[in-house]
Amino acid sequence: MNWRMGAAAAAMIMVLCPAGAASFGYLHPVEVRGLFGESDDEKAARLKAEQRENDQDAGIAELRQRIGDLEQALRQSTGQNETLAHQIQELAQRIDRQQKDFDYKLCTLAAQQLGAGTAPDNSGNSLPCDPNQAVAALVAPGGGKSGAAGTRPGPAGGGTLGTLAAGQPAAQSASKGQYDEAMNLLARARYDEARAAFRAFADANPKDPLAPQAVYWVGNIAFVQKDYAAAAVAFAEQIKKYPTNPQGAESMLKLGQSLLAMGEKEKGCVTLGAIKGKYKQAPATILSQAASARVKCPKD
Numbered sequence: 001m002n003w004r005m006g007a008a009a010a011a012m013i014m015v016l017c018p019a020g021a022a023s024f025g026y027l028h029p030v031e032v033r034g035l036f037g038e039s040d041d042e043k044a045a046r047l048k049a050e051q052r053e054n055d056q057d058a059g060i061a062e063l064r065q066r067i068g069d070l071e072q073a074l075r076q077s078t079g080q081n082e083t084l085a086h087q088i089q090e091l092a093q094r095i096d097r098q099q100k101d102f103d104y105k106l107c108t109l110a111a112q113q114l115g116a117g118t119a120p121d122n123s124g125n126s127l128p129c130d131p132n133q134a135v136a137a138l139v140a141p142g143g144g145k146s147g148a149a150g151t152r153p154g155p156a157g158g159g160t161l162g163t164l165a166a167g168q169p170a171a172q173s174a175s176k177g178q179y180d181e182a183m184n185l186l187a188r189a190r191y192d193e194a195r196a197a198f199r200a201f202a203d204a205n206p207k208d209p210l211a212p213q214a215v216y217w218v219g220n221i222a223f224v225q226k227d228y229a230a231a232a233v234a235f236a237e238q239i240k241k242y243p244t245n246p247q248g249a250e251s252m253l254k255l256g257q258s259l260l261a262m263g264e265k266e267k268g269c270v271t272l273g274a275i276k277g278k279y280k281q282a283p284a285t286i287l288s289q290a291a292s293a294r295v296k297c298p299k300d
Contacts, residue, residue: 175201175204175205175208175210176210178197178200178201178204178205179198179201179208179210179213179214181197182194182197182198182201182214182217185197186198186217186221191221191224191225194217194221195217195218195221195222195225198214198215198217198218198221199214199218201214202214202215202218206241211242212238212241212242212245212247213245213247215234215237215238215241215242216234216235216238216245216247216251218230218234219231219232219233219234219235219237219238219251219254219255220254222234223235223254223257223258226261228258228259228261228262229258229262231254231255231258232255232258232259232262235251235252235254235255235258236255238251239251239252239255248278248279249275249278249279249281249282249283249286250286252271252272252274252275252278252279253272253275253286253289253290253293255271256268256269256271256272256275256290256293257272257293259271260272260293265296265297268293268297269294269297269298272290272293272294272297273290273294273297275287275290276290
């Protein structure tokens, strides 16, 4: 319809302007549209094309945003994974150090119990013995030298579990198998089980020659586990029930240290100060540790 109108307009121009018609010549329908604007169909097609282009632009923008979000999430996840991997590595290294420390203490104890003149040197990377053989030597019947002094290893990083007194009773006990089982648990670093086993032995055999030693181990394990209340109870029990036990001075030292750790400063200071008077033959190392612990105590 519109091209007909254009043609009619061109004819009118030729009628009205015959001279100009020759110069205009024949007008193509496209040229006519330029004079009278686009048709409705053309306008609809153009708008549709523009809408499609806008939709495409919006889709592209949304896709870019989603890609950006995914990249950000991936960066965060990568960072978290790297942090977790670092923490796992640190934990593995810590466990490895603790295991090596414990194995070394086992070797040291085995050397002392079996009568070695000096403790093995820990300056190198290799262990001075096979830890499994050390455990076997320690828990074997009659293992170690009678009356030898030594130390039991404590939880890694928690120090040692006291001393084996030279005057420790000979193994003349009908219940020694139960006691040895507790020592076996201690040697294998199963501290909670060892503590319970020593407690059970002491409760079931209060008059057994090994009962004082069992109570001592209950206190020592609790002490290195920082369960100071339980440690204080065990050390006080040993001092009261077995006043002639060779480890009385050390038990009294650790009783005082436990009381101080619990915030019982006055009681702890009094206990530490009474060691020398109660135990005339207390080792110099015990007295030295007591003096160091009493640094913050009031002057006598």
